[in-house]
Amino acid sequence: MANIRLAPVLRSYAGGSKQVSAQGSTLAEVLNNLYQNHPSLKEQIQPEQDLSRFVNVYINDQDVRYLQGLQTAVEANDTITLLPAMAGGR
Template sequence: MAIEVRIPTILRTYTDGQKAVDAAGDTLAGLIDDLESNHPGLKDRLIEGEDLRRFVNVYINDEDVRFIGGLEAPLADGDQVVVLPAVAGGARDRMPTGR
């Protein structure tokens, strides 16, 4: 079973700079275990305890895994998994205070 996994720039040090890698698994958890066997250290960047890290978003065929089963989300041959770091922050509104 071949599943394409798109890797964000910040995690490409674990994939020798590759933007996408192939992995296998019947579920997202199985896929992450397969990724770890071929790209050591990647799992620790995706998983914390028993769940995905808070600031990591994972999509299977454009569906957020948090809404389709999380780590138990099913996978099929030909699926595409995209890993994205969450983006937060930004500039605070700097309106004059009248002083």
Template structure:
């Protein structure tokens, strides 16, 4: 099972946990398992098209999955995923 580090903004949707574990052969399967365990996370992680939400970055062992194989990036049992919502805003 892979470990998923949960950002503060998503922690209420996973019972306040900082980390959760989920099974899957690739990033997409692991994230889908997460959203099945915690349905409130789905809209935050995935867009309507089933791809990663454009405002969410996912890292596998410190590598952005978008520069790897995206949701098809292979995941091992000892791997760690980090979900980072993109930050925006500021004054003009």
């Protein structure tokens, strides 16, 4: 199972958990398994077919946008980090 680290702003959608686990051989499969256990995360991470452009997704600290996106291979001991983009300023 892959370990999924959730940014503080996403934890309330996963019962307050800082980290959860999910199964799958690709990022798409892992996320689908994650949504089965925590359905409210889907709207935050993947409201459409593709990933939200406001959420950065990393597998072992590599941005999946520079890999194969949702088709990026995931190994059992990989760490996936979900980080919503933050905006600020004037």
